[in-house]
Structure formats: structure tokens, C-alpha cells
Amino acid sequence: MAMKVSCGRGIVVTSKDCCAQVLYRYGSAFNSPIRLQTCATKVSHKVIYRSINMTRASSFFESKLSGWKVTKSSYVATRNTGTMNSPVGLSLGEAVCLQPKISHSKNGQEVILKWLGGRELRFHAVWLRYNCQCPECVQPYSGQRLLEAGEVNPDITVESAYVSEDGTELHLKWAGSYHEGHVRLDFLRKNSYHGHKETVSRHQVTQMPSISYEEVMSGKRGLLRWLQHINKDGMCLVKGAPTDLNSLIKVVQRIGPVQETIYGKLFGVESTPNPINVAYSSVKLDYHMDLVYYESPPGLQFLHCIRFDDCVVGGENFMLNVMAVAELFRQQHPADFEILTKVPATFQKVHFARSEPVLMKYQRPHINLNHRGEIVNVIWSPQFEGPLFAEYDDVLPYYQAYHKFSKAIQNSQNCVKLRLKPGEILTFNNRTILHARTSFELNGGERKLQGCYLNIDEYKSKLAVLAHLLEDNQPVKHVGNQCWF
Template sequence: MIDVSAIDPSIQVMEVRLTDSDDLILQWSDNHIGEIPLDFLRLYCYEQPNSTPELSTYFSKASFMGLVLFLAWLKYINTAGVCILKNVPTEDQTVTKVAELISPVQKSIYGTSFDVVSTPNPINVAYSSAHLDFHMDLIYYESAPGLQLLHCMRFDSCVEGGESLLLDIFHVAENFRRSYPVEFHTLSRVPATFQKIHYERESPVHMIYQKPHIMLNHRHEIVSINWAPAFEGPLSVDPEDVELYYEAYHKFAAAIQNSPAIIELKMKPGDLMIFNNRRILHGRKEFNLNGGVRHLQGCYVNIDEFKSKVYVLSNQLGDKEPIKRVGNQCWF
């Protein structure tokens, strides 16, 4: 209801007084009277740029143990980046029911959910038995999915290979920053091209988006990584940046492949893996079906809605611990 252009930028505080409840009453030079809690001013003090805002508590509902456990699950995903639920019923669309505990499923060009199963003429390499190198899904979107859920529906014992691979790319990037500061700066400045151009499908797709591999905030902290070599298009940058980019790109790719932090696991029927698609790279080893079936069912959740759910439950349950960065380019 306020026209901000009408506020005089030279406005000054004329009088200040403190209330019994530790609120400041401010008398401004335009006769406006405002009230600001001292806690608010301490929380957002400019002299503490590296501090993480502490969550306020609206009310406590910690007596409901189900919500407490649910929040613990969400905060584990938020902190570790990946979590596996065991013994989840292998019924169709169970994965979307789990996702909807957090928020409505994020629909994509692959629908509300998708089945990762080897097919004769796949429209995506994921639907084959080939090795999948480390990547993030749908990075050619302006807002790629934040969380990915993969539910192991079937993994026959005769299937050889097919182990899942996971890697915390934030960890790799921080080490890369220390070892190759110049190349790190290049990858945070020069935009890569990510694309999905596929007309030979039921619903043709033509998506192109440019963004750096490493996204930083105003404090030079990593807030998001973009990595999907199989969906990179022609570089479209200034000529003087081309060689700098590819030199940095090659070193970063080697850091990923040679990382000692790679996790390898073989999912079992009933395993449901949920991970931060902006932070955790995933892939898989090549597999041979030997007449069997390897079937995963997946879906996505919006990163902002996940973050909102963690904030809301933290406040409702009286939890004081700030949530961790979740890779959605947010500066908090």
C-alpha cells in the first residue's frame, strides 16, 4: 500500500525510545512513527554479514512425535544432501506419495513421474543399460528440480552391474577452489550452455539455457552447481574466454572423476533414495539384465517448496537450529 518512490531518501530518525518489551519506537522526520523489535535489528545487523539468521519460533507443537520424526528426516536431507528409506512398499506411484509429504510433485517433460527401466528404443540414455556418468537432472531448465526421488521397484538378482553412484559436488568444488583458484573463478564467471533439443518424441522439446557451472552469492559462497555433460550445447561466450573455460572445465571434470568421496551402492527393492539434485551428482554403472529386470520409479520436488517445508516445521516445532544451504541459489 506504500508508494516507495514517494519516500524521501534523506528521511531521518528524529527520536528513539525503548519500550518495556524491548521494541524501538522511531519518530521519523516525515512524522511517521514506526516500531521495530530489537531482536529483528540484531538478526539483520549489517555488521554481521557472515552470520546465518536464527529462526524465530512462532509456536511449539513438539508433542506430535510424527511431525518431529518427519522434520528429522527433512533436516537430514537438508544437511547430508541424500537419504535412503528402506522397506518402502513397491507399489506403483508410492514414490509420488512420499514426495507429496513434502510438496506437490514438480512436473517435467517426462511427466509427473518416470520409470527408469531398460527399453529397446529409449528416448533417453537413462532408459538403456548404458553407464551414466555423473550429472544432475534437467539442468537445462531455468529452475531445475531441487530434490529427486528414486524408488527401487525391482532389481532381480540375476542383473549384473547397475550400481548407483553419488557424489557431493559442493565438497568437490570447495577443494577445487583451494587447488585451482583461477580455474574456479573462470567456472563461476563464464556461462556454460545446457540444452535439450529433441524433436523425435511424442512431445518435442527445445530448451537452451546458459549459466555458470558454479554459482556464488555475494559472499562468494557456493549456492548451486550446474553439471550435466551429456546435455551441454555449443559454448556461446566471448572469444577470449573460450580457452580459459575449457582448461578449467577439464580440470574440474577430472576432480569429479577422481574424487575420493564417490559413494557406490546397489539399491534393493523397497529402497527409496531422495537427494538434492542441485548438490549431489548421480550416475550408475553399466548393467547386464541377463533376462531380469532393473526398475526404478522417480519424481521431482521443487527446491523452494522443500526449503519452505523445513522452515515451517522448524518454526512450528520450536527448533532453533538454522537450516543449511540447499543449492537453490538463495543468499541465505
């Protein structure tokens, strides 16, 4: 199926599914505006150059460049043997971005890449050197760095830079080091730190998102959808799971290995005499996170409802996005907010009256910020707080700020309330979502949940890998794990 070009006021190219890519490159070469129309026939599209702003169109058409690469040839090859004479210089192959214009600044200490349409990326020469992807610097199979940490002069400069013939790599020569290497352009776009703004979820849902057990277990698409709900909303309810004691671990292992803690791999949540955890009783539980006395508290928590009899009064769960509460608290009480970012609280689990005695303590502030001042982690678990150990002059200001933040959490109306039903699995991010429970009376019935945890890094890795493999473009949001990204 050959392509057709007509000159004059506009350029018309017809093909089944490649004309947008060709026209974008052709239009970029001549800085022409673009408009896209669908033809009446099912086998072709028509792209006509008219008077729409090029900068508005460029990002749309750049996304359609999959399946092409830049070459030095003077023609465009179609998906059959047809050709089109033009200076476009495209052929079928790997997906790449258009070649940027390259310039240096600060005597070679910076490299600037500028694309048509106005997008500009800046990189320091020393950053590029540490991220060189040539075989001397990175082991090809493992992808691990071979470059020695102290080998690079921080004042290094770039002597020359150019884009490879196929348009996929930036080739560089560093002055004085006699090293020549390359960095992929797609790597530079994904890892640009110039004007970087991370996607951070701060909203609080008022309704619990849900997904069926069958969808989660049936394939990668359903699994990805479940993980994205958790990433976007902090929580998700899996419905229709079997109520046997072996089902939960099978669901969790769809993501990764169960995280073992001082409570084992799986734990039962039901009222017991002499409980080793306050949750294993019928009393009210205020908002909290689990196991914050660990250096790395559990990431995802799973609560599988095995039995919840109708005669049981109470026992409802409440879920609250503490990141959203903290952001609002910063606006309303900036001085108190700052105190909670600097004065460390003590979190502990000290319990000798159990088969395996535990003595764990960890000190850290309630709120952690990154270098941009964004909230990356909030820790809240009053049930497991130990004595404050801080500077004398910080004690009273800390408790004043602590009291206000506690009230902000308790008084927040942006929570989700639910009473679990047998076969439902409550899944939530233990790093961003506080959970609470009302007290309950069994009245001769039974309330039995089974729980477990998953490491936050296992979860985030699985989400990112599935999104990549399934070509899903939704960004992975921050998961509240203290990472500064």
C-alpha cells in the first residue's frame, strides 16, 4: 500500500496506519502545521497540513512514531515496497524520537537537546559521564555499572556530541578523559531532571474502588488494573474470593512474595484472650499504620474476610489517606507542620510475654519531605509510640503540633467506611492509608479475617513492569515509601 504526496497549500499522504508518522516527520522538516482526519474508508487515514499550531500538534504526532527510525536515506519506505521521494529520511524500524538540535553551554559542562516544538532537556556533562551506556561503563547483560565511582572528574566537560544515524543514541566524547560513549535518547527523556515534576497522589477517594477476584486471577490486564487502583486511590476491594484459608496467599503471590514479620506470613484477625496485638481483640482501633517500628514497614496490607456473621454488632473499617490530611495540615498550620518534619517520634514494639519476645524501636519524624519540599512519607501509629526522646526545647512544641495533627486526622470527613463481607479482600497501601476499626460485640457469632503484608518495593516493581510490558502509559505515582522520586 503506497503513500501519496501532493504539493501546494497542503500535503496529503494516505496509508493504512503509517501516514501520521511520515507526515509528522515531513511536517517537522518544513515546520508545517498539522490536522488529522479519518478517511471514509477503513483501510486508510488522511493527514492534511493546514493552519493548526505546530506546537499543539507535535506531542500528539510524536506519540505515533512507533515503528519508525530516522535514517540518512532520501526516501520513505512504506509497509510494502512502495516508496516516496522526499527529504523526510524515515524507514521502518525501532521507535525513536525526532533528532534534537544539540548545543553546549558553560564551556561544555552542559549539553542541551532541543526538539522541534520547543521541548528542551539539559544535562550536566558529569551526569552524562556517570550514565554512559557503552560496554566499558555498563555490563551489557546485567545492566550494572562498571564505572568506578571516584574515576570521574566532577568538572569534566563534553568535547563533542551527535545523534547516531538511526536516531536512538546520543554519542559523546568527553574532554581530557579520552572516553567516547553513548546514552540512549529514550533513557534521557525518561530520566530528565531538568524541570522534573513527579506525579504525586494526594487525593482522598470517598468510595472504595473494587475489582473481581476472577479478573485479578485471570490475567495480567486484571492484575495491572488492581495494582493501578491501589496506586491511584491507595486501596481496592477484591470481591468474590473463596473463603478458605489458602486463597489469600495465592492472590498476594500474583504480585510477589508475602512479607514475613514478627506475626508470621499469615495472621488471623479475631478476638482472642490475652492478645499479642490490640487488633486481636474486640476493642476500638484508632487510625494507624501497621509495624511502623520496622525500618521498612510493610507496603501493602491484605485483610481477607473469612467470616462476618450478621449478629456481630460493630467491627466496621475506616480508611483515610494521611498524605491528603498532611497536605491540608501544612496549609492550615505551617509552623506545626514544620515541627512534625524535624522532631523525631519514637515507635516501638516491646513485648516479652509471647513465645518469641520482641524489642524493636525506631526513631523518625512523623512527616518526611524530599528536596523539593514534597511529602514523601507520613508515619502515624499512636498505639505503638514510645516515650518522646528529643531536645528539651522541642518537647512542648512537638506535643502542641502532635495534638493538632491528631485532631486533623480524627476530624477528617474524607474517609471510606465499609463492613467487610465474606469473600472480600481489603487491599490498601499501609504507607499512605490509615485504617481504623470500631469496637464490636460478637453476640454468639464470629468475625474472622486473615491478613498478610507485601513489601512496598515488590509492589511498585510489579506495577511498573506490568505497565511497561502491557504498554500502559499511566504514570506510577509516589507510594509513600520515603523515596525522593
